[in-house]
Amino acid sequence: MQGVTVVDHPLVQHKLTIMRDKETSTAGFRRLLREISLLLCYEVTRDLELTTRKIETPLEVIDAPTLEGKKLVFASVLRAGNGLLDGMLDLVPAARVAHVGMYRDHETLQAVEYFFKAPSDLANRLVIVVDPMLATANSAIAAVDKLKERGATNLRFLCLLAAPEGLERFRAAHPDVPVFTASIDRNLNEKGYIVPGLGDAGDRMYGTK
Structure with a gap:
């Protein structure tokens, strides 16, 4: 699908397999989520713009590459987004x-906003x-709407x-926002969960299942 990148690095896929296993503990799931988020962060930031600045190594003065522009913003869709956030901040x-607080109404599957806090100058930042999950995409669409x-x-x-x-709904709503994911699973079940999936990421991360 145009605008969608699947990160198929072997380490990403290996860690994801362990996370899918229902026998993986809460502590293990949380640790793996932090590890895999770091690997995914490499991919989503692969094309950041660089400039150079003059530095002095122990041997000579050189023009060395450094990130250009204002610092990034990581926008976590609460609560499960914080699991990815931790590794990315590492x-x-x-x-x-x-932070964008959204929860899914289990009757309507629609996103309900309950909290929003962001830096003031979003226009000048990536x-x-x-x-963790792009299921019905209702929360993702609502979060991007709010940020825009x-x-x-x-x-x-x-x-x-x-x-x-x-993916289809998100890309239709926000065709200008590329998506990066570790896997495109088969489909949604009647309750709006991804299958085969890994269950509710927030519940598994915080032990609330």
Whole structure:
């Protein structure tokens, strides 16, 4: 699908397989989510613009590459997005952070917003929205809508798993926002969960299942 990148690195796929296993403990799931988020972050930031600055090594003065422009914003879709956020901040500790509180109404499957806090100058920054699951895409679409309302123009969406139905809806709603995922699974079940999937990422991460 145009605008969708599947990160098929062997380490990503290996860790994802362990996370899918229902016997994996809460502690193990949380650790793997942090590890895999770091690997995914490499891919979603692969084409960041660089400039150079003059530095002095122990041997000579050189013009060395460094990131250009303002710092990134990682926008976590609460609550499960924080699991991806932790590993990404390990890699880019200077990134700004936005929080978008969304929960899914289990009757209507629609996203309900309950919290929003973001840096004020989103228009001048790359905003990477993180949420482990792109299922119905209702929460993802609502989160990106909100960030665009606050001025964000350069966005990317990063998730662990995506359903074909969710990808189609998200790309239709936000064709300018590329999606990065570790897997496109088979479909959604009647309750709006990704199958084969890995269950509810938030429940498995926080032990609330």
